[in-house]
Amino acid sequence: MQNTAPKIQSPRLLSLDVFRGVTIAAMILVNDPGDWGHIYAPLEHSKWNGCTPTDLVFPFFLFMVGVSVVYAMESKKATMPHGKLILTALRRTCILLLIPWITQLIFHPDGGLSHLRLPGVLPRIALVYFICTVLYLKTSQKTRDWIFVGALIGYFIIMTCIPVPGTGYANLEPETNLGAWLDRLVFTPDHLWRESHTWDPEGILGTLPALATGLFGIRVGTWLKRKDRDDSIKVSWMFTYGVIAVVLGLIWDLVFPINKALWTSSFVLYTGGLATIGLAICYWLIDIQGRKRFTYPFVVFGANAITAYVLSGFIPHYINKITLGGQSLYQILFAPYFSPVNASLVSAIFTVAILWLVMWILYIKKIFIKI
Structure with missing residues (x-):
């Protein structure tokens, strides 16, 4: 990683920075409750089928990865060697892959490499980012649209039609679906999600439709970048595309x-x-419309999004280790003054505020950590 002031070569899309910042703030909020046993329902993931507001956070971020690829690569695509751009993307991908593995070794040294979870949020972001970058550089939008459709239909056929070895039939249950079987085969149970060890929510097969989420973002980013359409037309069609996609879903x-x-x-x-x-x-x-007064807090998060996400694993971990008189900060500051569920929420908001303060210091000092 390197700390550099931003070198803006084209006007930034402020709305994208804000949207990314909102998403990161929401990701920290739902990932760091004060008490995992007391959480408001909208701040929990769905048990299996269905979608809560929390379930929107990760796909929104992957969607913005796709949009960001367009804004980062459009001018470079025509002026720089594609091989150099792909190597840069590969380097960033490797760093994103290494961060969660190193973090696990720091937090769980007893498990060592033998219990290292290989899939995960950052590995999925890394793979989607790299593949989207290559596809954006090397294919046309029409080709990407066909890949998008093929990924969705292909994944549907794979998951609902191919019999699962050892089970004998295709199914969509947590431990017996084809994706879970493949993850156990490739990674082995010791390297899967610590809550289960029988399946992983960021497994191999799921990367295919996750790529489609990134391609969805590329499609929207390409549309926003068009110079032959008025802004009002762009917004109208974005609403139209969005509504159609929701209905189809x-x-x-x-x-x-x-x-x-x-x-x-x-x-x-x-x-x-x-x-x-x-x-x-x-x-x-x-x-x-130029309504930017409310944007600053979210831009602070959006400007160092990956850094904020990585620190959200470290800072709460060490805050929770602070004790006074044998009591944690949560037991001192929140539990006595709120109901259990509200104490958990206020603690999560406190964590967001602490991380925002760190990001604000980086922002005002113009330190933007680029991977």
Whole structure:
């Protein structure tokens, strides 16, 4: 990593920074409750099928990875060697892969390499980012659209038609679906999600539809970058695309349930549609109407998004180790003054505020940690 002041070569899309910042703040909020036993329902992931507001956070971020690829690569695509750009993307991908593995070794030294979880949020972001970058540099939008459709339909066929070895039939249950079987075969149970060891919500097969989420973002980013369309037309079509995608996702949900852990094709359409609508609203209010007063807190997060996410694993971990008189800060500051569920929420908001303060210091000092 390197700390550098930003070198802006083209106007930034402020609405994208804000949307990314909102998403990161939400990700920290839902990942760091004060008490995992007391959480408001909207701040929990769905048990299996279905979609809560929390389930929107990760696909929104992957969607923005796709949009960001367009804004980062459009001018470079025509002027720089593609091989150099791909090598840079590969270097960033390797760093993103290494961060969670090193973090696990720090937090769980007893487990060592023998119990290192290989899949995960950052590895999925890394793979989607790299593949999206290569596809954006080397293929046309029409080709990417076909890959998008092929990924969704192909994944549906794979998950619902191919019999699962050892089970004998295709199914979408947590431990017996084809993706879970493949993850156990490739990674072995010791290297899967610590809560289960029998399946992983960021497994191998799920990367295919996750790529489609990134391609959804590329499609929207390409549309936003067009110079032959008025802003009002862009926003209108973004709303239209978004609504159509949501409706298609809900229809597909009838036979291929919306499910974050499996990252089903219906989940891709549903969340991609909502992300498009959300970005359209931000684009209209911020970049077109110029309403920017409320944007600063979220831009602070959005400017160092990956850094904020990584630190959200470290800072709460060490805050929770602080004790006074044998009591944790949570027991001192929050538990005595709120109901259990509200104490958990206020603690999560406190964590967001602490991380925002760190990001604000980096922001005002113009330190932008680029991977």
